Amino acid sequence: MQHIVILGNGVAGVTAARHIRKLSDAKITIISGESEHFFSRTALMYIYMGHMTYQHTKPYEDWFWEKNKINLKKAWVNKVDFDKKMLLTESGTEINYDQLILATGSQSNKFGWPGQDLKGVQGLYSLQDLALMEASTKEVTQAVIVGGGLIGVEMAEMLHSRDIPVTYLIREKHFWNNVLPEEESSLIDRHLTENHIDLRAETELEEIIDDGAGRVKGVKTKDGEIIDCQFVGLTVGVHPNVTLFKNSKLNLDRGILVDENLQTNIPDVYAIGDCAQLKNPPPHRRDIEAVWYVGRMMGETVARTVIGKPTKYEPGVWFNSAKFFDIEYQTYGNVPVNLLNDQKAFYWECEDGKKCIKVVYNNADQTVIGINTFGIRQRHEIWNKWLSDKKTLSYVIEHLDIANFDPELFKRYEPEIQRLYNEQFPNKVSITKPSFFQRILN
Amino acid sequence: MKAIRYTGLILFLFSFFLFLGLFFMSSYTLSEDNYKEIVKAEHRELLDENFESIIGKSYSLSITFVNDINGAIEEVNAQMRTDQKWDQVIYDQYASALTRASTNGLIVENTTLLFILVFIVGTIGSMMFILPQAQLAGPPGIKNNGIFHNALNNRGWIGILIGTLLIIFYILLYFYDAYIMNWIILVDPVQNLINPGAQASQWFLYGFLYCFAVVVMGIRTIIKYRHSKYQIVRTCSVMFFQVAIAFLLPEILVRLNQPYFDFKNMWPLDYDFFDAWHINTLTSAGGLGIFMFAWGITLFAVGVPVFVFFFGKRWYCSWVCGCGGLAETAGDPFRQLSDKSLKAWQIERWMVHGVLVFAVIMTVGVLYTFITGSNSLFGLDTYTFLRKPYGFMIGSIFSGVIGTGFYPLMGNRVWCRFGCPLAAYLGIVQRFKSRFRITTNGGQCISCGNCSTYCEMGIDVRWYAQRGQNIVRASCVGCGVCSSVCPRGVLNLENRDEEGRFGEPILIGNNSVKVRE
Numbered sequence: 001m002q003h004i005v006i007l008g009n010g011v012a013g014v015t016a017a018r019h020i021r022k023l024s025d026a027k028i029t030i031i032s033g034e035s036e037h038f039f040s041r042t043a044l045m046y047i048y049m050g051h052m053t054y055q056h057t058k059p060y061e062d063w064f065w066e067k068n069k070i071n072l073k074k075a076w077v078n079k080v081d082f083d084k085k086m087l088l089t090e091s092g093t094e095i096n097y098d099q100l101i102l103a104t105g106s107q108s109n110k111f112g113w114p115g116q117d118l119k120g121v122q123g124l125y126s127l128q129d130l131a132l133m134e135a136s137t138k139e140v141t142q143a144v145i146v147g148g149g150l151i152g153v154e155m156a157e158m159l160h161s162r163d164i165p166v167t168y169l170i171r172e173k174h175f176w177n178n179v180l181p182e183e184e185s186s187l188i189d190r191h192l193t194e195n196h197i198d199l200r201a202e203t204e205l206e207e208i209i210d211d212g213a214g215r216v217k218g219v220k221t222k223d224g225e226i227i228d229c230q231f232v233g234l235t236v237g238v239h240p241n242v243t244l245f246k247n248s249k250l251n252l253d254r255g256i257l258v259d260e261n262l263q264t265n266i267p268d269v270y271a272i273g274d275c276a277q278l279k280n281p282p283p284h285r286r287d288i289e290a291v292w293y294v295g296r297m298m299g300e301t302v303a304r305t306v307i308g309k310p311t312k313y314e315p316g317v318w319f320n321s322a323k324f325f326d327i328e329y330q331t332y333g334n335v336p337v338n339l340l341n342d343q344k345a346f347y348w349e350c351e352d353g354k355k356c357i358k359v360v361y362n363n364a365d366q367t368v369i370g371i372n373t374f375g376i377r378q379r380h381e382i383w384n385k386w387l388s389d390k391k392t393l394s395y396v397i398e399h400l401d402i403a404n405f406d407p408e409l410f411k412r413y414e415p416e417i418q419r420l421y422n423e424q425f426p427n428k429v430s431i432t433k434p435s436f437f438q439r440i441l442n
Numbered sequence: 443m444k445a446i447r448y449t450g451l452i453l454f455l456f457s458f459f460l461f462l463g464l465f466f467m468s469s470y471t472l473s474e475d476n477y478k479e480i481v482k483a484e485h486r487e488l489l490d491e492n493f494e495s496i497i498g499k500s501y502s503l504s505i506t507f508v509n510d511i512n513g514a515i516e517e518v519n520a521q522m523r524t525d526q527k528w529d530q531v532i533y534d535q536y537a538s539a540l541t542r543a544s545t546n547g548l549i550v551e552n553t554t555l556l557f558i559l560v561f562i563v564g565t566i567g568s569m570m571f572i573l574p575q576a577q578l579a580g581p582p583g584i585k586n587n588g589i590f591h592n593a594l595n596n597r598g599w600i601g602i603l604i605g606t607l608l609i610i611f612y613i614l615l616y617f618y619d620a621y622i623m624n625w626i627i628l629v630d631p632v633q634n635l636i637n638p639g640a641q642a643s644q645w646f647l648y649g650f651l652y653c654f655a656v657v658v659m660g661i662r663t664i665i666k667y668r669h670s671k672y673q674i675v676r677t678c679s680v681m682f683f684q685v686a687i688a689f690l691l692p693e694i695l696v697r698l699n700q701p702y703f704d705f706k707n708m709w710p711l712d713y714d715f716f717d718a719w720h721i722n723t724l725t726s727a728g729g730l731g732i733f734m735f736a737w738g739i740t741l742f743a744v745g746v747p748v749f750v751f752f753f754g755k756r757w758y759c760s761w762v763c764g765c766g767g768l769a770e771t772a773g774d775p776f777r778q779l780s781d782k783s784l785k786a787w788q789i790e791r792w793m794v795h796g797v798l799v800f801a802v803i804m805t806v807g808v809l810y811t812f813i814t815g816s817n818s819l820f821g822l823d824t825y826t827f828l829r830k831p832y833g834f835m836i837g838s839i840f841s842g843v844i845g846t847g848f849y850p851l852m853g854n855r856v857w858c859r860f861g862c863p864l865a866a867y868l869g870i871v872q873r874f875k876s877r878f879r880i881t882t883n884g885g886q887c888i889s890c891g892n893c894s895t896y897c898e899m900g901i902d903v904r905w906y907a908q909r910g911q912n913i914v915r916a917s918c919v920g921c922g923v924c925s926s927v928c929p930r931g932v933l934n935l936e937n938r939d940e941e942g943r944f945g946e947p948i949l950i951g952n953n954s955v956k957v958r959e
Contacts, residue, residue, distance in 0.1 A: 011889070043890035050588040051927075052895050059889040059908060061783060161587040194581055292888045297952040304955060314953040321886050323929040326583025326669065330886065330931055354581075377931035380884020384950050405883055405934050407925050409671040 002026040004306060005087065005097035007077060011292055012273025013103035014038040015299025016306070017070050024307040028069070029095065031087070033076030035127050037062060042292055044130050045154045049161040054127075082249050082266050099268045099306050102245075102256055103299070106238035106274040106290050108151075113234075115208030120216040121232040124151055133158075137231050140164050144219050145233040146205045148175045152235035153188075153324050156197050159231075160325075167198040167227050169205060169219075175324075181337050183347055184372055187356055188324050195325050208232055238290055240275040253277050255288050260312045262302045270306065272298035278313070284334060285315055293319065317387045318370075319380060327354055332383035333370030335360050343369070346393060346424070348417045350375065357417065359396060366392040376413060377405035397421045398429035443574045450570025457564030462607075464556065464624050468547045470507040471500045476543040485532050488518045507544065508537050508620040537620040542627065542641065549624050557631050565658060572662045582669035584927050586778075586896070594850070595775050601850035609847035616838040619644035636693045649689045652768060656684045659771040666774070672922050672935075676760060680767030688764050701727045703734045706762050708741040710801035711864035713837055717829070718812045742864075747871055753937055754878025755868035756920020763864075765857055768846065769898065770921060773854025777898035777923065780853030786900055790860055790917065797836055798866035804828040836861065855898040859917055869916030877937040878920065880913035882906060884950035887932045893924035907932050911947035 004020060006013040009032035017028050030038075043057040065072050075089040080100070087095045108123025110116045120136050122129055133155075137143070143159050145152050148170030156166045172178055174185035175192060192199050204222040211217035218228045240255030251257045251265040255277030262270050273295035274288070281287045297315055304311040321330040335358060339345060344363045349356040355375030361368045367390040371383060382403040386396055396403075401414045414432045422428045474497055481489060492514035501507035515532055522530045549556060579585050594600040614622050626647045633642040642650075660681040667673035683706050692702045701723050709715040715738055724731040749757045759766045780786075807824035810816070817823050845857025858865050872878060880903070887910070893903035899917045903924045906913045913933075925933040948956070 040889040040891060042888040043892075046890065046892065049586070050591040051586040052891055053590050056891045056895045059891065059904060191581070293885055293951055296885075296949075297954070300949075300952055301954040311954050316951050316953040319885065319951055321888075321930040326581050328929065328931050377883070377934070380886055380950050384884060405931060407670060407672045407922060407934060408936075409675055411671065 002098045003096065004028050004099045004101065005095060006030045006101045006103060007080075007087070008032060008103035008105055008273070008275075009035065009038050009072070010041060010103060010105050010273060010295060011038075012105075012295030012299045013101065015296045016101050016103065016272060016303050017299075018068070019300050019303030020306055021068050021070060023303060023309075026307065027071070029071040029073055029097075031073045031075055031077060031089075031095070033074065033090070036072060036074045037065070039127070041125075044124065044127070045158050048130060048134060048158045077244065080244065080248065080250075082269060085268070097268075100270070101302060101306065102264070102269065102271040102275060103273045103295070104241045104244065104275045107241045107243070108234060109237045109239055110234060111236060113205055113207055115210055115216065116234065118208055118210055118216045118232075119214050120230055121208055121234060123234050123238075124155055125238060133233075137162065137164060140230045142167070142227075142229040143231040143233065144169060144227055144229040145235060146219075147234065147236035148172055148177070149179075149235055149237060150176070150322050151238075152233065153192070155233040155235055156192070157195075157325055159233075160195060160197065164231075165196070165198065167200060167229070168192065169200050169203045169221065171202065171204050173201055175199065175201075178337065180372070181335065181345070181358065183349065184356060184358060184374060187349070187353060187374060188327065190353060191325055191327050238274070240277065240288060240290075242275055261305050261310050262298055262313050263305070270302050272302050282315065284318060291320055317384050319384070327375055328377065329372070329374050330378050330380075331370065331372050332378065332380065333360075333368070333387040335370040335372045346397070346421065348413075348420050350413060350416075355413065359393060361393045366394065368393055368396050379403045379405045394421075394425070394427050394429050398432075401432040401434070443578050446570050447574050447578070450567045450572075453563055453567025454571060455567075457560050457567060460556075461560045461564075461625070461628075464549060464560070464628060465622065466503065468504070468545045468549050468624050468627075469500055469502050470504060470541065470544045471546060472497050472507075472511075472540060472544040474498070476540065480539045480543060481536055482534065485534065485536075488522075488530065488532070489514060492517055504541060504545075504621050504623055508541055508618070511537050511540055511620075538623070538644075541620040541623045545623055545627060549627050553627060554631050557628055560628065561654065565654075568658045569661070572658070572665060575662075576665050576668065579665075584669075585666070586892075586927070589775075589778060595778065597779065597851060601776075605847060605850040608849065609843055612838075612843040612847050615644055615648055616842055622647075633693075636690065637697045640696075646693075652764065653685045653689045655772040656767050657681055657771075659774065660767075663771050663774050667923075667926060670922070670926050673926060676922065677770065679761045680763075680770055683762045684764055684767045700730050701734060705734075705737065707764070708738060708745075708864065710742075710798065710805065710867065711763075711765070711862060712738070713801060713804070713832060713863075716805050716809050716812070718808070721812060742867070746868060747875070750868055750871040750878075751876050752878075754876050754918070754920050754935075755865070755872045756878070756918075756935070758868055759858065759865060759919035760921045765841065765845065765862065766919060769849075769854040769858060773846075773849050773898070776849045776854045778853070778895050779851065780855060780859070780898055780900035782894050782897070782900050782902045784902075787902075790900070793860045794862065794866045794869075794917075797840070797861050798863040800832060800836065801863035804832040836863075853898055853900070855900075855919070858919065859899050865917070865919075872918070873914065873916040875940075877940055877943075879936060879938070879943050880906075880918065880924065881934050881936050881938075882910050882912065883930075883932045883934070885910065885952070886930045888930055890929060892927040892929065893933055896923050896927045898923070903933065906947075909947040910949040912943060912945065914943060 004026050006017055009030045013030055017030050020026060020028055037058050038060060039057040040059055043052060046052045047054055047057060075091060077087050078090050079088040085097050106125060108125050122132055124133060143164050144167045145155050146169045156168055159166050174182060175188045177185045189199060206220045206222045208216055209218040209220060216230060216232050218226050219232060220226050242252050242256055245252060249266060256264055256271035256275050257279050258264055258271050258276050259279055262272055264271050274290040278287045298313060301311050301313045317333055319332045342363050343360055346359045357376060358372045359368055360370045368386060397418055400417060418429050418431045477493060477497055496510050496514060519531050589595045626642050626644055629642045629647050629650045632650055633640050633646050660677050663677045664674050687706045688704050692704050696702050714720050724735040760770055807819050807828040810819050811824045840861040841857045848856045887907040889904055889908045891904050893907060897903050898921060899919055901915050901918060903913060920935055922935050925935060
């Protein structure tokens with residue numbers, strides 16, 4: 001019987017294992033040094049905040065693995081011998097494979113700042129990071145976070161939940177401004193401030209200061225300002241976790257290079273998820289996409305290839321989501337920070353300054369290419385269809401109510417959005433006005 | 443702001459401990475007159491000798507007083523049984539009436555003042571504790587911070603303590619009401635307000651405390667979920683139905699000389715609806731009584747299928763029902779304690795449907811007796827073998843002692859999930875014939891587990907969400923909290939065409955393979 005070994009038990013590796021099991025009887029082993037069971041990495045913050053326990057973050061009960069004959073091996077792997085098709089664990093155990101799926105995830109970036117390895121300085125990616133953060137923030141009265149991205153804002157929320165004041169250094173003009181256009185990132189700026197996060201835009205880290213005992217006692221910014229703190233969160237992005245494969249036969253760039261079948265340069269070795277780098281990404285996608293959904297989709301896809309049905313990885317319309325404190329964010333399609341020449345955007349923002357939508361379209365033919373939505377939930381299925389079918393802006397605005405995914409009884413903003421559209425555009429759309437009974441009976 | 447909260451907490455704790463302390467703050471002396479007035483002459487003949495030592499004696503604790511009375515009666519009964527004088531055994535429950543008449547001291551003399559100190563000050567204290575959260579907790583949104591670090595919410599010592607107190611309270615309430623006469627007397631002022639001259643019973647006390655809990659904790663729930671209009675409106679609904687329909691209206695009906703009737707309760711939750719005494723009371727009470735009887739039958743026979751078809755069982759369980767109302771308000775801090783395991787679901791299905799079957803058989807037996815006048819069905823006495831054990835095991839122990847007493851230990855829907863026959867019936871309709879489902883949003887689920895953690899019914903919501911499958915579960919009460927706590931906007935309660943309700947799970951976003959989980 002074939003032995004398929006999966007290195008990494010994150011969403012990519014586990015999804016691959018589950019789908020292989022659906023399709024074949026091969027022997028499957030998942031190896032991870034991080035945790036015995038699969039847990040939801042995206043839920044780490046909720047453990048710290050006391051919304052959940054570690055146990056709650058496991059998507060499958062512990063009996064699931066044995067029932068589905070998926071072997072779990074908790075071990076750190078020290079070496080992969082691609083010639084002998086063998087992995088060597090830290091404790092010296094040899095594990096042979098017939099096919100190997102690498103799903104080793106990411107590592108937190110560190111850019112060589114002085115003091116970046118002091119006690120109380122860390123990123124947040126793994127279960128071990130979480131335990132470290134738990135221990136390191138016990139007596140903290142001031143924290144600094146460096147890096148305006150998703151993990152940074154999560155860390156800010158985590159610390160805020162324990163009443164630890166946070167000074168938040170971001171390089172850009174606004175929060176996550178390298179991904180979000182200015183209007184949207186300003187909206188989040190305001191919300192962070194509302195939550196008492198001391199946001200310092202266009203501020204970069206110079207060095208982290210030692211208290212003399214190997215612990216952080218403050219940071220110095222490039223402007224020379226010194227901020228006292230006992231904890232520093234370094235959340236300046238992640239990079240593929242490929243240290244194990246340096247100096248091996250595996251072709252690496254930033255990540256593990258894979259073809260359209262997610263196959264590496266070595267036969268019977270595949271890479272999926274955060275650690276994989278597509279040699280030829282589709283035009284609307286990036287080569288490394290370190291998000292949950294991509295890990296999952298690559299897992300689904302590679303499972304077929306591995307069991308002998310070679311399948312190309314063809315991600316559809318891009319989508320993503322996040323939550324910034326209380327504001328939910330979803331995006332479908334492509335919303336660039338800076339619009340290209342032929343692109344235009346329709347932007348609506350709610351009076352309260354906490355909800356907005358931005359629809360980006362091609363000016364020439366008015367086809368919509370993407371949406372950012374904050375504070376209003378949108379239906380993935382509808383947007384996926386609209387964007388695939390290349391619907392026009394007026395069509396989308398007119399039918400916006402069917403894309404709304406907010407709970408019942410929530411205030412609906414479609415009429416307001418449609419009125420704004422009618423003010424700005426010559427071709428008027430009709431305003432949605434469902435009756436009360438239509439509303440409750442749907 | 444924080445100072446206001448702490449002051450409020452102190453006030454509330456003062457009221458709470460005063461309430462507990464009141465249990466001990468009366469003395470009891472049975473006077474000759476009261477004895478003669480309350481105990482029937484034919485019983486007095488038998489009891490006089492035994493009561494001699496009780497009459498005129500001052501007791502400082504209700505328990506010893508009640509035990510002496512019950513002991514005196516039981517002694518006579520034991521003798522009668524030995525002598526096989528069955529017709530002389532005393533079945534009248536004298537303890538409550540005698541205790542009430544014999545209670546004197548602080549509570550009887552200062553009922554109104556103590557009522558204010560307990561309930562008015564308690565309310566003010568709770569509001570001072572709860573209301574500032576609208577400001578202090580930050581902008582509206584889900585703030586479940588620290589729940590699993592908290593001794594109240596995570597089965598810590600406070601949770602265990604409160605669970606124990608609740609269990610003791612329910613046992614006293616159901617089986618030893620005479621022991622808690624002090625508390626019953628305490629709510630006389632409210633009873634008098636609604637029905638001048640009437641005396642509160644243990645059920646009036648219970649109804650009042652229930653309303654108090656639902657309203658005070660309902661306000662907390664509204665503040666906690668104030669970002670969600672669904673939660674606000676729903677919470678207002680359960681508060682209204684509890685206070686107006688379940689508590690005030692029946693009392694007002696009594697004042698108007700009409701039968702006591704809770705228009706929103708229904709069989710089989712209302713398990714004595716078909717009891718002979720109940721049917722007789724209603725049908726002999728004129729037009730309104732007949733209407734009540736017809737209403738009660740229509741509600742479960744027509745109302746359930748029709749409303750569940752359009753809205754799911756939530757129209758009842760999390761918008762109207764009293765048990766649901768308490769669970770969604772006072773029980774909200776404990777919703778995360780429900781067991782989400784597959785094992786628990788398996789037990790749940792057997793148990794809740796078992797209770798439904800038991801309720802149906804019990805009712806058939808009771809109706810058989812009512813219609814034919816024969817007490818025995820298949821050779822078994824319908825009261826002894828059906829009605830009585832049902833009332834004791836399901837009506838009292840399960841729904842009350844376990845159902846509410848175990849809030850801090852097993853979550854706030856233990857009864858609704860494992861025991862309520864009405865929930866089982868609503869659930870069967872919801873599972874097979876309804877427009878209601880919880881939809882999942884394409885491929886947006888990140889398996890974080892907030893939905894499952896905060897599902898009070900113990901549904902592993904994530905299991906469905908992460909595979910893109912509609913959640914169609916008999917037990918779902920439609921509280922909407924899974925949708926509220928979802929950080930990625932994945933879950934939504936919807937009433938839509940039945941078609942596609944059981945559609946195959948599909949995750950959007952991957953064009954390589956059509957992902958059928």
